[in-house]
Amino acid sequence: MTAPEITLNDGRRAPMISLGTVGLRGQAGKLAILEAIRNGYRAIDSSTNYNNEGIVGLAVKESGLARTEFFITSKLPGSHHNYDRVFEILQEQLARMGLDYFDEYLIHWPNPDEGLYVEAWRALVDAQKLGLIRSIGVSNFEPDHLDAIIEATGVTPAVNQIESQPYFNNETVHQYNQKLGIVTEAWSPTGRTNNDVKSNPVLAEIGEKYDKSIAQIVLRWLIQRGVVPVIKSGNPNHQRDNLDVFDFELSDDDMEKIFALDKGEEGRLEDQNPNTYHEYV
Numbered sequence: 001m002t003a004p005e006i007t008l009n010d011g012r013r014a015p016m017i018s019l020g021t022v023g024l025r026g027q028a029g030k031l032a033i034l035e036a037i038r039n040g041y042r043a044i045d046s047s048t049n050y051n052n053e054g055i056v057g058l059a060v061k062e063s064g065l066a067r068t069e070f071f072i073t074s075k076l077p078g079s080h081h082n083y084d085r086v087f088e089i090l091q092e093q094l095a096r097m098g099l100d101y102f103d104e105y106l107i108h109w110p111n112p113d114e115g116l117y118v119e120a121w122r123a124l125v126d127a128q129k130l131g132l133i134r135s136i137g138v139s140n141f142e143p144d145h146l147d148a149i150i151e152a153t154g155v156t157p158a159v160n161q162i163e164s165q166p167y168f169n170n171e172t173v174h175q176y177n178q179k180l181g182i183v184t185e186a187w188s189p190t191g192r193t194n195n196d197v198k199s200n201p202v203l204a205e206i207g208e209k210y211d212k213s214i215a216q217i218v219l220r221w222l223i224q225r226g227v228v229p230v231i232k233s234g235n236p237n238h239q240r241d242n243l244d245v246f247d248f249e250l251s252d253d254d255m256e257k258i259f260a261l262d263k264g265e266e267g268r269l270e271d272q273n274p275n276t277y278h279e280y281v
């Protein structure tokens, strides 16, 4: 089973579910990604600081599928918000992956105190023109950051990958993305491993009603909001379950119950508010 696709504002199409890869490293990571590809994943989300661009590229190659079947994402490290350095790292990342182009490439964090994300965005716009990237986007950008790059270049990102999970749904930024025609991708959609989303009683009760797991309920809630989940799993059963979310629909009432779990700023997984949090790797 593969995921249905969504059309981005640049006309390209992307799967409605992407495989997160944090923690999938080395030979075991490569085998887990190959398993995910066999289970139907075509979108794979990587980053330099996941230390796995090489094995993601190997899995793509060893899958035997055509390169055009895939939607491969990587991200610009915060240490490279400089026009020339964007091209250096981008070419290095492509070489690590053994690819000629990324389907999607995102500025990982805006790092607003450094104030160089507009320069980085200009480089992504040019890298797209040169064919190194098909769809250009950002991650963890707040409305002000989006306004700044669009005003400077006239180019709107195709996607904004942000934290969105039941305890911090980030609906304000998602709605701003939607207003600008930007697709929202959700990172840590099930709350990673360090909180209790996956044992929440409200989500468990909704799951019983639809005969689905908590993870499936959360993924469906994101999809019905028009958000693309980026969900990591190295477990083949979870991988299959996480794609099996297109045969049911949550009622408005159940959608609202999940929205009501939001805890505001306190609900962020690791207190990573993009206005104050900076990441350079």
Ligand SMILES: NC(=O)c1ccc[n+]([C@@H]2O[C@H](COP(=O)([O-])OP(=O)(O)OC[C@H]3O[C@@H](n4cnc5c(N)ncnc54)[C@H](OP(=O)(O)O)[C@@H]3O)[C@@H](O)[C@H]2O)c1
Binding pocket: 019, 020, 021, 022, 023, 045, 046, 108, 139, 140, 161, 162, 186, 187, 188, 189, 190, 191, 192, 193, 198, 213, 215, 216, 230, 231, 232, 233, 234, 235, 237, 238, 239, 241, 242
């Ligand atoms: N742009 C950014 O700044 C940013 C930040 C963080 C993450 N990300 C991306 O987003 C991806 C997802 O985030 P994440 O990995 O932090 O969190 P996540 O995908 O919400 O959670 C992953 C955890 O959930 C488990 N899991 C997955 N499916 C499950 C299921 N059906 N039932 C039970 N457990 C399940 C996984 O274990 P198993 O492997 O055992 O299934 C793993 O422990 C990352 O891998 C990365 O690609 C991006």
